[in-house]
Amino acid sequence: MADILHRIGVERSSPERVYEALTTLDGLSGWWTEKTSGETGPGGVIEFRFGPGGIDMKVAELEPGRLVRWEVVGGPPEWIGTTVRWDLRQDGDYTIVLFSHEGWREPVEFMHHCSTKWATFLMSLKQLLETGEGAPDPRDVKISDWH
Amino acid sequence: MADILHRIGVERSSPERVYEALTTLDGLSGWWTEKTSGETGPGGVIEFRFGPGGIDMKVAELEPGRLVRWEVVGGPPEWIGTTVRWDLRQDGDYTIVLFSHEGWREPVEFMHHCSTKWATFLMSLKQLLETGEGAPDPRDVKISDWH
Numbered sequence: 001m002a003d004i005l006h007r008i009g010v011e012r013s014s015p016e017r018v019y020e021a022l023t024t025l026d027g028l029s030g031w032w033t034e035k036t037s038g039e040t041g042p043g044g045v046i047e048f049r050f051g052p053g054g055i056d057m058k059v060a061e062l063e064p065g066r067l068v069r070w071e072v073v074g075g076p077p078e079w080i081g082t083t084v085r086w087d088l089r090q091d092g093d094y095t096i097v098l099f100s101h102e103g104w105r106e107p108v109e110f111m112h113h114c115s116t117k118w119a120t121f122l123m124s125l126k127q128l129l130e131t132g133e134g135a136p137d138p139r140d141v142k143i144s145d146w147h
Numbered sequence: 148m149a150d151i152l153h154r155i156g157v158e159r160s161s162p163e164r165v166y167e168a169l170t171t172l173d174g175l176s177g178w179w180t181e182k183t184s185g186e187t188g189p190g191g192v193i194e195f196r197f198g199p200g201g202i203d204m205k206v207a208e209l210e211p212g213r214l215v216r217w218e219v220v221g222g223p224p225e226w227i228g229t230t231v232r233w234d235l236r237q238d239g240d241y242t243i244v245l246f247s248h249e250g251w252r253e254p255v256e257f258m259h260h261c262s263t264k265w266a267t268f269l270m271s272l273k274q275l276l277e278t279g280e281g282a283p284d285p286r287d288v289k290i291s292d293w294h
Contacts, residue, residue: 002149004152005151007260008263008291009293096291099259115151115152115154115266116266119266119267126290143156143273144241145156146156
């Protein structure tokens with residue numbers, strides 16, 4: 001098993017505001033993909049759609065201002081059964097976001113791609129909260145031939 | 148053991164040009180840190196200096212246009228004994244860079260930070276090769292309170 005890990009710090013924000021960007025359709029569509037729909041409450045399934053395909057996340061755990069955990073129930077075969085976890089806390093002037101996308105069966109080349117791509121989407125989340133404008137798909141930062 | 152993985156694709160470049168950016172002081176100082184010195188040949192030690200500290204990399208393996216491997220011989224305690232590996236190849240219009248920073252003892256919070264930070268430096272490498280100008284320290288993209 002292998003995990004993708006990331007950490008960012010968001011200035012001039014709060015764990016509550018970051019939590020909102022992770023748990024509302026309006027927030028999620030502001031940094032990950034404009035095509036976000038579905039149910040964001042506990043047990044709900046959120047549908048994220050991108051140019052070539054999509055990902056369905058089941059909301060597995062929610063602790064307001066502290067934790068969001070999703071289970072991947074639809075998407076690329078390598079993603080099925082993996083989980084995405086967001087831990088939030090305030091440290092001085094920064095809201096710290098610890099991110100992990102856990103449980104990859106193999107460290108395949110696609111996992112390398114997703115790791116870098118997650119980093120750019122985390123920077124998009126930071127930018128959304130700090131400036132009011134993120135870079136969600138299709139306006140996302142392109143990193144390679146795999147987009 | 149845990150690994151940081153990334154993948155980028157560089158347009159309008161070649162494995163030879165990316166290799167050069169990883170194996171010359173001029174190249175390395177254009178995307179990672181302006182304060183780069185030392186010996187870049189096989190068995191040499193390259194010294195990378197940043198605001199708060201530095202990293203010393205021993206050049207463990209070199210295959211022109213294909214592979215660069217470094218062993219961390221100086222730097223933060225969590226980095227000592229880890230290795231950094233760059234695999235290069237051409238795929239159509241893109242030079243594909245597969246990156247791994249391997250052998251972390253524990254997935255500590257600092258590893259989360261380094262993973263995101265490596266992603267921004269890989270994007271700096273891509274930018275350097277595509278536009279002639281990267282974002283090395285101290286002009287690097289800041290991601291948090293840990294810079």
